[in-house]
Amino acid sequence: MQVRHDTSLLEKAIEQVLLRASIPTLQAQAEALEKTNKAVAIRRIATGAAIALVAIGLGLGIKFALDRDLTLASPEPQIEAQVRPDPTPQLPKVALGAQDIHAPKPGQPPSQPDIVTTNFTKFANRQVELLGRNWTVSVGHHFDNEADTSWKRAWCYTLTDVNGVEVKVELASRLTPAAQPIAPTANLATMQHAELDINDVLTLASKCPWADREFSVSDLQVPPSVKGPKPLPPVSQPRLPAPSVSQPLPQQEFVAADEFDIPGGDYRVEKEVPLELCTSLCQSEAQCRAYTYNKTARWCFLKDRVGEGQRFIGAFSGMKKTAPTAGNAAGQWR
Structure with missing residues (x-):
């Protein structure tokens, strides 16, 4: 005989016991889920803020770039009070011939004048x-101020390249507009360094483009240290002074070379002397081995x-x- 018992109440009691036992677990799961949702929300907020900052930076960069382009494209304002002349302008060229160098040359644009004021x-x-x-x-003409109608002093020069070094050779100067040019104004060493003699410098000085007139070589005022614009007649051999009775001098003691220089070895310079005295001085001094005589400057x-x-x-x-080395040098001169 089978007896059936009603266990529904027992099952419900067991279900209630199990449900109560699972409450702490469910609470823990709910808290974990809440923390996860908060973390996700914070991460989304941070990502959005970062994206917003990047967008703002890009926008500012584009704005600055556009502003810079507009600034470069816009012309600078003209402020007359701050305009200053260029202290080193390109010097213009003056054509040969007797014409007013203040006026532009025929066919030359007005933007390229013959005269530049600095x-x-x-x-x-x-x-x-x-x-x-x-x-x-x-040629440079100096004025005391911009209102002057006449220059105060003027000077003339040329530049040349010597072994990669620019050498300035002063050709002439004028102290007043009424004065004739004084030439040459460069020293002898500078002329020799530029491979020019006094006659060459005088020729260049006669081509100086003065503002008022032209001057020929004969018009130039040669300083007292330079005797005459023309060279002395060429001398093939020096004339030795007559030997004295007490100290006879040997004949043909020197090897002579006209139009030649012996660079270096200078221990004394005598100015304004004739060729004969130069030869005699070297002959009478044991230290002297050779001499060079400048026929124009003496x-x-x-x-x-x-x-x-x-x-x-x-x-x-x-x-x-x-x-x-007399034999070798004499051979080189021939």
Whole structure:
């Protein structure tokens, strides 16, 4: 005989017991889910803020770029009070011939005048061909102020390149507009360094583009230290002074070389002396091995050693035959 019992109440009691036992677990799961949702929300907020900052940065960058382009494209304001002349303008060229250098040349645009004013000084250029080279002869006229109608002083010079070094050769100067040019104004060493003699410098000085008139070589005022614009007649051999009875001098003691220079070895310079005295001085001094005489300036360079002779127009050199390298140097001069 089977007996059936009603267990529904028991099952409900067990279900209630299990449900109560699972409450802490459900609460823990709910808290974990809430924390997860908060973390996700915070992450989304941070991501959105970062995206917003990036967008703002891009927007500011584009704005700055556009503003810069507009600034570069817009013309600068003209402020007359701050405009200053260029202290080193390009010097214009003045054509040869007797014309008013204040007026532009025929066919030349007005934007390229013949005269440029810088710090109350007007400059003018002229191209001159000499010794197979083109020389730029420049003249500067100084004014005391912009209102002056006449310049106060003027000077003329040229620039040349010597072994990669720019050498400035002062050609002439005028103290007043009524004065004739004084030329040459460069020293002898500078002229020799530029491979020019006094006659070459005087020729260039006669081509200076002065603002009022032209001057020929004969118009130039030569300083007292330079005797005459024309060279002395060429001397093939020096005339030795007559030997004295007590100290007879040997004949043909020097090897002479006209139009040659012996660079270096200068231990004394005698100025404003004749060629004969220069030869006599070297002959009478044991230290002297050779000499070079500038025929135009009349300068005597006494030398204690003999170097290699170089061609130089306007110079006369003599070398004692007793010098150690006299034979070699004499051979180079021939």
